[in-house]
Amino acid sequence: MSFIRTLRGDISPSELGFTYSHEHIVCRPDYWVQRGEDDLLLDDKDKSKLDVQDFKSHGGRSIVDATAVDYGRDVPAVKEISDELDIHIIGTAGFNKSFLWDAKIKEELKPIIGNYDTYENWIEQASINGITEFVIREVEEGLEGTPFRAGQVKFGTGYNRISPLEEKTLRAVARAHHETKAPVHSHTEVGTMALEQIELLKSENVNLECLSIGHMDRNPDPYYHEQIAKTGAYLSFDGIAKIKYAPESTRIHCILDLVRKGYEDQILVSGDTARKTYLKHYDHGLGFEYIIAKWVPRFIDEANQNGFDGEKLIQKFFVENPARCFTFKK
Known part of the structure; x- marks a missing residue:
């Protein structure tokens, strides 16, 4: 039986609806706390809720919260938002990337993983099997x-590199995937190392159709995207609205290039909206409503101008593809 696991329980893939595939809702990463980077702390549940409410008011139904344990997530607060707004939120087990591992481990986690001071110490000293068991527990217990x-x-x-500790967590996550059948998501720094990640996952016998790879629009290279798509993995274009990295025309060109090559069933779209200045109710930013209310109409227009059915593609990117990608395949 196929299902999607949300914070409120398991649902049928048909219930997922219009979905953002990579966001952050409430999080206080200790790494950024230590460095006084307030912009990177989404630390007000009520303000976050207002942005999620804007998304819902435009027809949004589900959000994948990609916040891992080492990024200061607030699971109870996000669950409350899900309940109060009647919206599906998918939580994330596993890890982000190694530069965050010097963050301090929460006191409430120490009885679960052992009395380590930082995430880096834990990952370095624990066995792959021990890390795997932690990830499995977060999928199967909470x-x-x-x-x-x-x-x-x-x-x-990381950027153009995979450290030994990152390989260790990759292998632990791959093994947890085999045990739980949970879909796999990867963070790539500036869109690099996706093919190298894939080779390591192959060595762990992971079905790449269960994998989504983040931040593909940070590396707007159509040839590179095609090599990834050929493996069967999903490509997540999750930097929408971040003009400091590239104009929207570049992202749309890359997406349509993949569609032209026949990979429209492997594309996900989201915003990775993880700063106060990106959010409307924290600091007057574009907010969670931007993609669904403004980017989607633009994409439809550009797709139609290029001979595609824009509305059909939006249905794929935000409804059909997430419903397949985030399904547990037992």
Whole structure:
């Protein structure tokens, strides 16, 4: 039986609806707390809720919260938003990337993982099997000791490199995937190392059709995207609205290039909206409503101008593809 696991329980893929595939809702990453980077702390549940409410008011139904344990997630707060707004939220087990591992481990986690001071110390000293067991527990029992279970497993790698600790977590996450059948998500720094990640996952016998790869629009290289798509993995274009990296025309060109080559069933779209200045109710930013209310109409227009059915593609990117990608395949 196929299902999607949300913080409120398991649902049928047909219930997922219009979905953002990579966001952050409430999080206080200790790494950024230590450095005084307030913009990177989404630390007000009520303000976050207002942005999620804007998304819902335009027809949004589900959000994948890609916040892992080492990024300061607040699972109870996100679950409350899900309940109060009647919106599906998928939680994430696993890890982000190694530069965050010097963050301090929450006190409530120490009884679960052992008395380590930082995430880096834990990952370095624990066995792959021990890390795997932690990830499995977050999928099958609950995130950080709560009863709210994860709906995907995640690992991450750095810019143009994969460190030994990142490979260790990748292998642990791959093994947790085999045990739980949870879909796999990867963080790529500036869109690099995706093919190298894929080779490591192949060595762990992971079915790449269960994998979504983040931040593909940070590396707007159509040839590179095609090599990834050929493996069967999903490509997540999750930097919408971040003009400082590239104009929207570049993202849309890359997406349509993949569609032209026949890979429209492997594309996901989201915003990775993880700063106060990106959000409307924190600091007057474009907010969670931007993609669904403004980017989608633009994409439809550009797709239609290029001979595609824009509305059909939006249905794929935000409804049909997420419903397949985030399904547990037992």
